[in-house]
Amino acid sequence: MIVRKRGLILKGTPASPGFAMGEARVIFKWEQTIEERIIPESHIDSELSRLENAISATLTELEEWRESAGQKIGGPVAKIFDTQMMIAADPEFLKKVREEIKSSCKNAEYVYGMLVEGIIEPLRQSSDSYMRQMVSDIEAVSRRIISHLVGQSETHQVNFPPDCVFVAQEFTPGEVLSLYERHAAAIITSGGSAISHMALIARSLLLPTVVGVPQSILKIKSGDRLVIDGDNGTVTINPPDEEWNELRRKRVKLTTRHISRLQKLPVFPPKTIDGIEIELAANIDLPGPIDEILAEHKIGVGLYRTEFLYLQSGNFPSEDKQFEVYNSVVEKYYPRPVVVRTFDLGSDKYFVGDDSRKENNPALGWRGIRAALDMPKIFKDQLRAILRASVKKNVKILLPMVADTSELSKASRLIKTCMVELYHDGKDFDHDIEIGVMIEVPSAAVASELMARKVSFFSIGSNDLTQYTLAADRDNDRLAKIFNPLHPAVLRLIKISIDAARNNGIPIGVCGEMSGDILAMPLLIGMGINQLSMNPSKLPDACRLVAKIKYKDTIKLADDIIRMTSLKDIEGRLLEFNMSLK
Amino acid sequence: MVQKTVKIANRLGMHARPSAMFVSHASKFQSEISVEKAGLRVNGKSIMGVMMLAAEMGSELIIFAEGEDEEQTVEALANLVSTGFGDLKDL
Numbered sequence: 235m236i237v238r239k240r241g242l243i244l245k246g247t248p249a250s251p252g253f254a255m256g257e258a259r260v261i262f263k264w265e266q267t268i269e270e271r272i273i274p275e276s277h278i279d280s281e282l283s284r285l286e287n288a289i290s291a292t293l294t295e296l297e298e299w300r301e302s303a304g305q306k307i308g309g310p311v312a313k314i315f316d317t318q319m320m321i322a323a324d325p326e327f328l329k330k331v332r333e334e335i336k337s338s339c340k341n342a343e344y345v346y347g348m349l350v351e352g353i354i355e356p357l358r359q360s361s362d363s364y365m366r367q368m369v370s371d372i373e374a375v376s377r378r379i380i381s382h383l384v385g386q387s388e389t390h391q392v393n394f395p396p397d398c399v400f401v402a403q404e405f406t407p408g409e410v411l412s413l414y415e416r417h418a419a420a421i422i423t424s425g426g427s428a429i430s431h432m433a434l435i436a437r438s439l440l441l442p443t444v445v446g447v448p449q450s451i452l453k454i455k456s457g458d459r460l461v462i463d464g465d466n467g468t469v470t471i472n473p474p475d476e477e478w479n480e481l482r483r484k485r486v487k488l489t490t491r492h493i494s495r496l497q498k499l500p501v502f503p504p505k506t507i508d509g510i511e512i513e514l515a516a517n518i519d520l521p522g523p524i525d526e527i528l529a530e531h532k533i534g535v536g537l538y539r540t541e542f543l544y545l546q547s548g549n550f551p552s553e554d555k556q557f558e559v560y561n562s563v564v565e566k567y568y569p570r571p572v573v574v575r576t577f578d579l580g581s582d583k584y585f586v587g588d589d590s591r592k593e594n595n596p597a598l599g600w601r602g603i604r605a606a607l608d609m610p611k612i613f614k615d616q617l618r619a620i621l622r623a624s625v626k627k628n629v630k631i632l633l634p635m636v637a638d639t640s641e642l643s644k645a646s647r648l649i650k651t652c653m654v655e656l657y658h659d660g661k662d663f664d665h666d667i668e669i670g671v672m673i674e675v676p677s678a679a680v681a682s683e684l685m686a687r688k689v690s691f692f693s694i695g696s697n698d699l700t701q702y703t704l705a706a707d708r709d710n711d712r713l714a715k716i717f718n719p720l721h722p723a724v725l726r727l728i729k730i731s732i733d734a735a736r737n738n739g740i741p742i743g744v745c746g747e748m749s750g751d752i753l754a755m756p757l758l759i760g761m762g763i764n765q766l767s768m769n770p771s772k773l774p775d776a777c778r779l780v781a782k783i784k785y786k787d788t789i790k791l792a793d794d795i796i797r798m799t800s801l802k803d804i805e806g807r808l809l810e811f812n813m814s815l816k
Numbered sequence: 817m818v819q820k821t822v823k824i825a826n827r828l829g830m831h832a833r834p835s836a837m838f839v840s841h842a843s844k845f846q847s848e849i850s851v852e853k854a855g856l857r858v859n860g861k862s863i864m865g866v867m868m869l870a871a872e873m874g875s876e877l878i879i880f881a882e883g884e885d886e887e888q889t890v891e892a893l894a895n896l897v898s899t900g901f902g903d904l905k906d907l
Binding site: 313316317320321324325326327353356357360362364365367368371372431549 | 826827828829831832833835836839840859861862863864865867868870872900901
């Protein structure tokens with residue numbers, strides 16, 4: 235996706251992918267000041283019953299959100315609301331609030347707000363992001379209780395036209411759910427983090443979201459036209475009219491929500507004009523409503539990321555728990571294949587707040603298969619869980635960050651051991667399960683011929699392959715011009731890997747952002763990639779694109795491009811190809 | 817009164833969900849329960865209290881219980897914390 239850089243562009247942290255455009259609605263929640271009043275002793279009882287009413291109203295709301303989240307997203311995510319309900323009903327805390335109301339003779343909202351502040355303030359100071367996340371959980375609840383007390387309607391009760399982009403300092407998980415139900419186009423927050431519960435909900439709902447956009451509530455005014463790129467975390471304010479209209483014309487379908495777009499997905503699998511079927515697949519992480527839609531369209535999973543299991547709890551769930559999660563996903567997609575990638579985490583994720591184990595350069599550090607092989611017990615739990623979910627033979631195992639064939643051999647041995655153990659435990663699994671490697675470290679691409687002999691498939695992780703090949707951190711703004719998967723060097727590594735796969739008769743896919751890029755897709759197809767796995771939000775456009783191209787033309791295109799020496803020429807040729815499509 | 821000192825074992829510390837899990841376990845016992853970290857002592861059946869401890873990985877907690885089932889209470893809760901909240905049930 236190319237958003238031309240005109241108009242004011244703000245950069246934040248991508249929290250939920252997808253592209254959206256719409257009119258801004260800025261919500262100033264923190265303007266709500268709480269009045270301090272003296273309550274005459276004779277009115278204390280009615281003040282206490284006001285408090286009880288506000289709490290039970292809040293509990294009812296949370297219960298409704300929990301149910302709605304359960305239906306739309308699924309059990310695990312809905313548990314966020316269980317925690318919030320516990321906070322709302324905390325008996326010890328409410329006892330303190332009641333006592334303070336009685337002894338100070340102050341109004342309920344004031345006392346409640348003050349006591350909550352006493353709990354939150356020290357947490358705000360914490361250097362640990364997971365601890366600070368608790369502040370959002372508590373505030374989500376206290377704001378509801380207080381607005382019930384002051385009788386103020388909140389964001390989710392006010393009427394908005396559809397396709398608005400909501401901007402606030404922060405939103406609660408419940409608010410995100412309500413905004414989604416009322417056809418929000420996207421969400422922007424000035425605070426928050428990508429690991430917050432609110433971001434988790436937004437991702438599950440495929441609602442494009444950018445968090446941590448500095449000064450967004452000051453720079454964006456209600457009514458501004460916004461273009462949101464949830465993949466890169468950028469927000470463009472008031473792009474020039476012609477650009478806005480062009481985007482609108484081209485992308486008009488993108489302003490309606492992704493799920494409904496997916497439901498209206500064209501014929502799947504798509505065929506090129508000259509009748510070649512192109513295999514598209516989805517990248518997924520959290521279980522969500524998207525699974526049913528994808529399964530209904532018989533779309534398989536080219537990359538099932540499992541890191542969220544760890545990131546959500548800070549723990550590796552047991553084999554049984556993992557089995558439950560994998561199995562439910564695998565069953566949903568049956569008979570389509572699900573490629574499960576084993577944990578791809580690094581020291582920056584494992585040791586949050588533990589400086590002694592901090593690495594200077596986590597991207598080049600102890601991560602992916604390296605970490606997994608160093609923690610065989612944890613790795614085996616995951617492998618056993620994946621194997622147990624493979625009974626119906628629609629599961630494949632994908633190993634991340636493999637840089638050397640010895641890592642592959644070690645992992646394969648571990649998988650064999652797990653199989654033997656499972657066999658002795660009387661547990662069933664797919665004895666012929668396919669094992670593949672990610673081609674994302676340049677050494678793996680260069681030596682792909684050696685790897686191809688030992689595995690059943692390749693999957694190119696174009697994001698990491700690009701960042702490692704060009705030594706350019708993809709999150710570093712200053713390097714944005716350097717980081718580009720279309721660089722001739724990256725394309726050459728991809729070509730080497732494709733040739734190795736072909737020579738050894740194994741399929742090769744791409745599962746990085748590149749595979750969902752409308753410009754890069756024809757090139758990848760022409761180069762001989764067998765499967766393009768992408769964020770589900772990109773699938774509708776990808777299907778349409780495939781139906782517009784001739785396979786024969788893409789081969790010519792790939793041939794031309796692999797000879798080109800500059801990135802500029804390559805991009806120009808791809809753009810020209812794209813423009814020539816009708 | 818029984819007490820036991822434990823170390824937070826899970827890497828992300830006692831954030832929202834481990835706190836919720838601790839409190840829902842604690843609430844199953846009859847005993848009065850309190851938890852102390854670095855001199856700050858809170859009610860072990862209060863999620864707001866437990867969250868307030870902001871107990872990061874490696875920090876020490878003292879769990880106190882008083883009541884008929886105090887032994888089991890302390891044992892069960894200490895076990896929960898030191899095993900890194902076992903299977904976080906919510907995922």
